């Protein structure tokens with residue numbers, strides 16, 4: 001019986017034309033039992049697994065495997081729940097990029113103009129990236145710090161102590177995954193992960209985080 005998130009080498013006998021093959025051995029490399037230690041770590045690790053399962057193919061893709069394994073290891077090693085959540089959020093965006101859905105963060109998706117770092121932008125979910133406020137006159141503004149965080153996370157850089165606007169980051173992740181990766185078939189672990197972020201004193205983003213939740217805000221992104 002294998003625990004979830006276990007990594008190892010399986011040896012099996014391939015049977016031509018059969019769906020079932022005989023497993024003859026399993027050499028454990030890493031068990032990652034620490035992922036079961038907190039709900040935040042478990043939710044984050046599950047989200048990364050579900051991303052790869054839903055969007056990956058059966059073709060070998062070493063970089064996706066390495067990023068998934070490194071993400072799980074970083075979550076295991078996170079000293080607290082907030083770090084585990086920021087690490088998992090970063091892993092999710094890195095995997096999204098490797099799976100072929102990288103959001104554009106430094107050029108306007110409409111006019112292609114390079115954006116200056118201090119420039120507020122808006123998100124064009126359907127086009128898959130940020131747009132300048134002239135090309136996209138309506139919708140919630142993405143502040144420069146949040147855009148820099150997204151730009152970094154897509155490239156594997158975990159944001160520091162907290163997020164500039166946690167609520168915005170939650171809405172971005174949800175609307176982007178549902179639109180481009182899950183195709184409206186919600187990930188089972190996504191809401192669990194977002195709930196853990198919302199419950200965090202550091203990443204909850206308190207202000208006005210009332211009954212409507214992030215879902216209403218996703219509409220405000222102009223999805």
Ligand SMILES: [Zn+2]
Nearest residue numbers: 108111132135
């Ligand atoms: Zn533009």
